[in-house]
Amino acid sequence: MKIIMLGAPGAGKGTQAKKLADKFGIPHISTGDIFRANIKNGTDLGKKAKEYMDKGALVPDELTVDLVMDRLAQPDCEHGYILDGFPRTINQAEKLTEALSTHGGEIDYAVNVDVPDASIVHRMAGRRVCPACGASFHIEHIPPKKEGICDRCGAELIIRDDDKEETVMHRLSVYHAQTSPLIEYYGTKNLVVDIDGTMPVDDVFNAIVEKVGE
Ligand code: AP5
Numbered sequence: 001m002k003i004i005m006l007g008a009p010g011a012g013k014g015t016q017a018k019k020l021a022d023k024f025g026i027p028h029i030s031t032g033d034i035f036r037a038n039i040k041n042g043t044d045l046g047k048k049a050k051e052y053m054d055k056g057a058l059v060p061d062e063l064t065v066d067l068v069m070d071r072l073a074q075p076d077c078e079h080g081y082i083l084d085g086f087p088r089t090i091n092q093a094e095k096l097t098e099a100l101s102t103h104g105g106e107i108d109y110a111v112n113v114d115v116p117d118a119s120i121v122h123r124m125a126g127r128r129v130c131p132a133c134g135a136s137f138h139i140e141h142i143p144p145k146k147e148g149i150c151d152r153c154g155a156e157l158i159i160r161d162d163d164k165e166e167t168v169m170h171r172l173s174v175y176h177a178q179t180s181p182l183i184e185y186y187g188t189k190n191l192v193v194d195i196d197g198t199m200p201v202d203d204v205f206n207a208i209v210e211k212v213g214e
């Protein structure tokens with residue numbers, strides 16, 4: 001099963017992608033997580049990506065496309081994957097379509113998690129993430145059992161650098177200009193599954209599973 005997650009920043013793509021990956025036993029590939037790991041490890045890629053991410057801009061396709069293609073060529077992707085945060089431009093989507101078509105394939109679903117902009121700002125303001133294991137919480141909606149501490153691994157939770165309100169507003173405008181056209185791109189291929197992302201996490205998850213099959 002090859003699924004891509006579409007939706008605005010903060011729509012809940014990562015939250016759902018992790019659950020779907022667990023359910024289907026396939027890898028969760030998040031370009032945002034890959035860039036953040038590179039930033040943490042001080043790699044050249046991390047240094048370059050950080051300049052763009054901190055402003056809420058997209059990392060250039062030259063730094064993104066090959067990275068994802070290499071990851072998709074790994075043996076653990078043989079039975080599928082959940083792509084979260086890629087593709088994000090029409091050019092990236094075309095590159096993915098091209099790469100898959102060399103094996104006669106295509107993605108199975110583009111899951112579009114729909115949340116209005118007003119709720120997005122609230123979600124990002126309350127988001128807390130675990131720098132060690134990548135788990136994501138929300139101080140009101142999905143609070144950790146112990147304030148400021150990751151339920152899964154016990155590390156101290158942090159606020160993402162790009163979750164400042166002005167950066168969030170810019171990320172949203174980048175989303176509307178460059179990423180939302182992908183809904184039409186995959187819509188014309190009849191691959192889009194629209195999901196109301198404003199429901200509680202488990203309801204969103206059940207709605208996705210109902211559409212993409214057990
Ligand atoms: P990336 O890490 O992909 O960020 P994003 O797309 O902006 O998405 P987020 O991770 O912010 O949100 P999400 O939809 O995963 O929501 P989450 O589940 O965390 O990208 C970051 C940056 O990297 C980009 O700006 C860009 O610079 C660069 N980049 C990445 N990929 C790129 C690419 N392909 N090309 C170029 N540049 C790229 O949920 C959000 C919050 O809401 C959390 O607090 C969560 O707990 C809460 N929440 C989740 N679901 C619910 C619910 N149902 N109800 C209530 N609260 C909920």
Ligand code: ZN
Binds near residue numbers: 134154155
């Ligand atoms: Zn953790």
